[in-house]
Amino acid sequence: MGKNLTSRAEDYSKWYNELVVKSDLAENSGVRGCMVIKPYGYAIWEKMQAQLDKMFKETGHENAYFPLFIPKSYLSKEASHVEGFAKECAVVTHYRLKNAEDGSGIVVDEDAKLEEELIVRPTSETIIWDTYRKWIQSYRDLPLKINQWANVVRWEMRTRLFLRTAEFLWQEGHTAHATREEAIEEAELMMHVYAEFVENYMGVPVIKGTKTASERFAGAEETYCIEALMQDGKALQAGTSHFLGQNFAKAFDVKFATKEGGQEYVWATSWGVSTRLMGALVMTHSDDNGLVLPPKLAPIQVVIVPIYKGMDQLDAISEKVEPLVMQLRAKGISVKYDNRDTHKPGFKFNEYELKGVPVRLAIGQRDLENGTYEVARRDTLEKESVSAAEIVGKVEALLEDIQRNVYQKAIDYRAEHITRVDSYEEFKKVIEEKGGFVSAHWDGTPETEDKIKEETKATIRCIPLHEEQEEGTCMVTGKPSLQRVLFAKAY
Amino acid sequence: MGKNLTSRAEDYSKWYNELVVKSDLAENSGVRGCMVIKPYGYAIWEKMQAQLDKMFKETGHENAYFPLFIPKSYLSKEASHVEGFAKECAVVTHYRLKNAEDGSGIVVDEDAKLEEELIVRPTSETIIWDTYRKWIQSYRDLPLKINQWANVVRWEMRTRLFLRTAEFLWQEGHTAHATREEAIEEAELMMHVYAEFVENYMGVPVIKGTKTASERFAGAEETYCIEALMQDGKALQAGTSHFLGQNFAKAFDVKFATKEGGQEYVWATSWGVSTRLMGALVMTHSDDNGLVLPPKLAPIQVVIVPIYKGMDQLDAISEKVEPLVMQLRAKGISVKYDNRDTHKPGFKFNEYELKGVPVRLAIGQRDLENGTYEVARRDTLEKESVSAAEIVGKVEALLEDIQRNVYQKAIDYRAEHITRVDSYEEFKKVIEEKGGFVSAHWDGTPETEDKIKEETKATIRCIPLHEEQEEGTCMVTGKPSLQRVLFAKAY
Numbered sequence: 016m017g018k019n020l021t022s023r024a025e026d027y028s029k030w031y032n033e034l035v036v037k038s039d040l041a042e043n044s045g046v047r048g049c050m051v052i053k054p055y056g057y058a059i060w061e062k063m064q065a066q067l068d069k070m071f072k073e074t075g076h077e078n079a080y081f082p083l084f085i086p087k088s089y090l091s092k093e094a095s096h097v098e099g100f101a102k103e104c105a106v107v108t109h110y111r112l113k114n115a116e117d118g119s120g121i122v123v124d125e126d127a128k129l130e131e132e133l134i135v136r137p138t139s140e141t142i143i144w145d146t147y148r149k150w151i152q153s154y155r156d157l158p159l160k161i162n163q164w165a166n167v168v169r170w171e172m173r174t175r176l177f178l179r180t181a182e183f184l185w186q187e188g189h190t191a192h193a194t195r196e197e198a199i200e201e202a203e204l205m206m207h208v209y210a211e212f213v214e215n216y217m218g219v220p221v222i223k224g225t226k227t228a229s230e231r232f233a234g235a236e237e238t239y240c241i242e243a244l245m246q247d248g249k250a251l252q253a254g255t256s257h258f259l260g261q262n263f264a265k266a267f268d269v270k271f272a273t274k275e276g277g278q279e280y281v282w283a284t285s286w287g288v289s290t291r292l293m294g295a296l297v298m299t300h301s302d303d304n305g306l307v308l309p310p311k312l313a314p315i316q317v318v319i320v321p322i323y324k325g326m327d328q329l330d331a332i333s334e335k336v337e338p339l340v341m342q343l344r345a346k347g348i349s350v351k352y353d354n355r356d357t358h359k360p361g362f363k364f365n366e367y368e369l370k371g372v373p374v375r376l377a378i379g380q381r382d383l384e385n386g387t388y389e390v391a392r393r394d395t396l397e398k399e400s401v402s403a404a405e406i407v408g409k410v411e412a413l414l415e416d417i418q419r420n421v422y423q424k425a426i427d428y429r430a431e432h433i434t435r436v437d438s439y440e441e442f443k444k445v446i447e448e449k450g451g452f453v454s455a456h457w458d459g460t461p462e463t464e465d466k467i468k469e470e471t472k473a474t475i476r477c478i479p480l481h482e483e484q485e486e487g488t489c490m491v492t493g494k495p496s497l498q499r500v501l502f503a504k505a506y
Numbered sequence: 507m508g509k510n511l512t513s514r515a516e517d518y519s520k521w522y523n524e525l526v527v528k529s530d531l532a533e534n535s536g537v538r539g540c541m542v543i544k545p546y547g548y549a550i551w552e553k554m555q556a557q558l559d560k561m562f563k564e565t566g567h568e569n570a571y572f573p574l575f576i577p578k579s580y581l582s583k584e585a586s587h588v589e590g591f592a593k594e595c596a597v598v599t600h601y602r603l604k605n606a607e608d609g610s611g612i613v614v615d616e617d618a619k620l621e622e623e624l625i626v627r628p629t630s631e632t633i634i635w636d637t638y639r640k641w642i643q644s645y646r647d648l649p650l651k652i653n654q655w656a657n658v659v660r661w662e663m664r665t666r667l668f669l670r671t672a673e674f675l676w677q678e679g680h681t682a683h684a685t686r687e688e689a690i691e692e693a694e695l696m697m698h699v700y701a702e703f704v705e706n707y708m709g710v711p712v713i714k715g716t717k718t719a720s721e722r723f724a725g726a727e728e729t730y731c732i733e734a735l736m737q738d739g740k741a742l743q744a745g746t747s748h749f750l751g752q753n754f755a756k757a758f759d760v761k762f763a764t765k766e767g768g769q770e771y772v773w774a775t776s777w778g779v780s781t782r783l784m785g786a787l788v789m790t791h792s793d794d795n796g797l798v799l800p801p802k803l804a805p806i807q808v809v810i811v812p813i814y815k816g817m818d819q820l821d822a823i824s825e826k827v828e829p830l831v832m833q834l835r836a837k838g839i840s841v842k843y844d845n846r847d848t849h850k851p852g853f854k855f856n857e858y859e860l861k862g863v864p865v866r867l868a869i870g871q872r873d874l875e876n877g878t879y880e881v882a883r884r885d886t887l888e889k890e891s892v893s894a895a896e897i898v899g900k901v902e903a904l905l906e907d908i909q910r911n912v913y914q915k916a917i918d919y920r921a922e923h924i925t926r927v928d929s930y931e932e933f934k935k936v937i938e939e940k941g942g943f944v945s946a947h948w949d950g951t952p953e954t955e956d957k958i959k960e961e962t963k964a965t966i967r968c969i970p971l972h973e974e975q976e977e978g979t980c981m982v983t984g985k986p987s988l989q990r991v992l993f994a995k996a997y
Contacts (some may be wrong), residue, residue: 042637042640044572044573044633044636044637045577045580045633045636045637046573046575046576046577046624046633049573049574049575050573051570051571051572051573051637052570052571053570054568054569054570054652057568057569057570057571058568058569060571061569077545077548077549078545078548078549078552079542079543079544079545079548080542080543080548080551080675081535081542082535082537082540082541082542082673083540083626083657083659083673084537084540084596084673085537086536086537087603087612089536090603090612091611091612097603097612101602101603101604101612102602102603102604103601103602104601104602104603105575105598105600105601105624106598106599106600106601106602106603106614107596107597107598107599107626108597108598108599108600108614109596109597109599110594110595110596110597110661111592111593111594111595111597111661112578112581112588112592112593112595112597112625113592113593120582121578121581121582121588121592123597123599123623132614133537133596134603135574135598135626142535142536142537145535145536146535146536146542149533155848161545165657166574166656166657168574170601170602182573182574182575184571357646
């Protein structure tokens with residue numbers, strides 16, 4: 016199997032599309048804009064889910080499940096929310112099909128028209144806050160910290176596997192609090208939880224910050240985000256956490272009796288990450304040979320390929336390998352011993368390289384005689400010979416080192432792609448020629464933000480947290496600015 | 507908190523509805539027929555999922571994810587399939603809302619009408635077999651054994667929490683095989699896997715069998731099922747596994763190159779269990795005091811309630827309890843120490859009884875002095891005093907014993923509610939007065955089956971596997987019959 020993968024330099028976008036399909040992560044379905052997540056891709060998503068779910072529970076959240084459908088009237092209750100989602104939602108209008116009277120096939124049964132249309136959830140604030148009204152009466156019922164794993168639909172016109180699909184999988188946290196401060200604390204906490212996951216498990220460094228008013232979630236008072244940088248110099252929003260103020264509580268009339276005996280509207284947050292993270296994972300680490308997966312999320316961490324002629328040699332190899340497989344599994348390492356006799360070693364090497372398996376062991380006749388394995392690491396493609404006695408320790412060390420290395424490589428790449436500029440000319444040049452994040456002063460107005468976006472396609476990715484205050488002047492208008500913000504072209 | 511629960515004897519159906527809501531498992535949402543699964547209910551479902559998922563993986567299945575939407579034309583490709591599902595499906599016809607021109611609010615944008623309507627999946631055979639066509643070329647690609655965890659929608663007119671809802675959560679396995687025999691073996695295997703789960707984890711005994719032609723899944727050649735019996739004498743289908751023959755392969759043109767160089771249609775199975783199992787769990791074990799949960803699926807296995815006056819006593823108790831909590835958790839037991847000072851012990855006792863927590867420990871001043879705990883088991887409501895030194899072992903033993911006991915109780919109930927009858931008169935009397943399963947001879951025709959159903963509301967739940975052959979005559983028509991089948995009224 017040749018990989019026949021377009022190189023990143025040649026066409027980054029094409030490279031990505033081909034890689035996702037060829038490495039068996041996902042493919043387009045017969046339904047416009049909807050993807051099929053294939054077993055290998057889903058196995059990575061399951062690992063992400065398991066870790067995130069653990070982190071949510073450790074921070075006091077519980078899972079629940081709310082309806083797929085949202086009555087049209089619910090969506091309309093929060094003004095900016097409906098503004099944000101009405102333009103791209105799938106609408107259920109009927110609940111039955113029937114045989115056409117003219118025999119032309121199956122048609123919608125007009126007698127089964129819904130009184131009120133249902134929207135397939137694009138996000139669940141409205142249906143959840145309609146429910147919270149019943150659950151929250153008193154300060155004793157707060158905080159309420161719930162997460163949901165679900166599918167959502169946003170009818171995008173231009174779609175790309177994982178990055179932008181009509182249907183995608185995600186989790187959405189929805190919390191309710193007695194005070195503004197506590198809700199803000201929660202929204203910030205979840206941004207940090209996301210950052211910890213994305214950095215420590217996905218090996219993708221992120222910048223934490225807040226969105227400008229025009230980039231905020233529809234219905235939020237503040238949107239916290241984590242922004243990552245892809246190898247083509249474009250940014251990708253990896254997760255968002257919203258402080259919703261009392262907007263949804265007011266829209267759905269959710270009040271609570273305070274300790275002091277008053278009645279107050281509840282404070283809210285929501286936060287989510289989606290299968291989009293799969294796109295970030297692929298685009299951050301992979302190379303022209305295929306996927307490079309961080310060991311913590313690799314469905315197969317170690318593959319063992321026997322190199323043999325004839326069944327006797329294979330048997331002798333298997334006798335060595337099988338106890339090793341057991342030893343590695345006992346350490347919690349996921350191992351595949353690929354002894355298929357339908358495919359040659361070279362084919363297998365290619366396949367596991369394409370699929371980003373972090374560590375590959377090969378063992379042939381000479382290794383058998385010498386008591387060695389050939390060990391190859393996917394991230395650097397380096398190979399070495401390691402004695403069987405040391406192999407378990409070597410594999411453990413390698414997995415840790417690869418996890419560290421892919422992260423460090425991404426950090427280094429990003430460090431080289433954050434440019435500070437002080438003039439709009441310079442800004443345009445960097446955005447056009449080099450890409451990456453550009454740190455610049457901005458006057459804080461949506462007008463300037465729009466102008467920059469229109470002229471350069473770059474948007475403000477975030478107002479970084481903990482960025483030092485620095486007096487300056489907006490690169491476009493020359494008006495005063497107290498802090499640099501981060502611009503980039505983005506996915 | 508009084509429980510105010512209707513008793514089973516008074517009104518079984520009302521008891522169930524009240525119990526599901528009051529024990530915080532689920533509730534109806536603002537969307538007709540769609541439920542909200544609350545955190546406590548979802549925690550049980552998560553435990554079910556985790557165990558089933560493990561069993562699926564151990565039997566060689568992988569997870570994947572397919573689109574929520576099914577183009578109308580796909581549904582129509584398999585004749586009996588569309589017949590079965592067209593009458594109850596949610597249809598997406600538009601992909602945008604807009605502001606009404608007369609200012610009356612948000613309306614469907616008629617300019618955004620889909621060329622082809624999309625059905626919200628009622629089950630995924632069609633979209634999956636459309637995908638399998640691309641994945642299967644050769645016998646080397648077989649078997650293909652995939653499972654999906656997903657939400658599905660069937661527009662039911664009369665709904666009940668968990669038992670029958672418009673949207674529900676489930677898993678659906680879809681496998682492809684090179685031979686008829688292998689597919690049948692798979693369908694049977696999954697029936698056994700389901701039975702093992704339902705009996706050993708849910709503590710619900712089931713009868714394995716096959717469905718009659720008229721009760722089969724729309725598109726199946728054989729439907730294997732597991733049937734459980736509820737405390738009101740009605741049966742509940744707990745899981746089904748279908749041998750689909752080559753029906754979907756033919757409808758979606760999925761052929762493979764055989765080892766011998768020919769081309770053949772692929773053989774298929776599908777199998778699923780859903781959140782309906784939650785209903786079976788509740789209805790099998792629970793009593794007039796609330797839920798009774800089998801320890802293996804209880805989100806909280808042990809609750810510890812302190813009985814104290816003043817903070818000094820609470821501190822002294824907590825000093826004892828906290829190490830115990832650690833010890834129990836180290837054994838993998840989920841423990842809640844409820845030291846809330848907002849609620850009295852009696853309230854807490856009631857609450858955990860209602861929620862079916864298997865073991866309750868209480869500790870007060872006198873226990874502290876005597877070095878004891880009061881131990882109560884939820885299934886029998888028995889209480890005893892146990893010394894602190896023996897408490898860990900006691901709790902472990904109790905959890906095992908409760909798991910065994912609730913299962914045995916359900917087996918005993920069922921044994922008392924399987925009646926063999928030889929005349930239709932007797933049949934009608936048993937169905938009417940006693941309920942339960944009725945084992946009787948039937949002539950094998952759908953006409954007789956329909957007549958019985960119409961006259962008694964009883965259906966053939968299954969043709970039991972491994973039932974001994976026994977020559978007899980149909981209780982209705984007197985025609986010859988070789989095997990008894992199981993009738994019951996059913997959910």
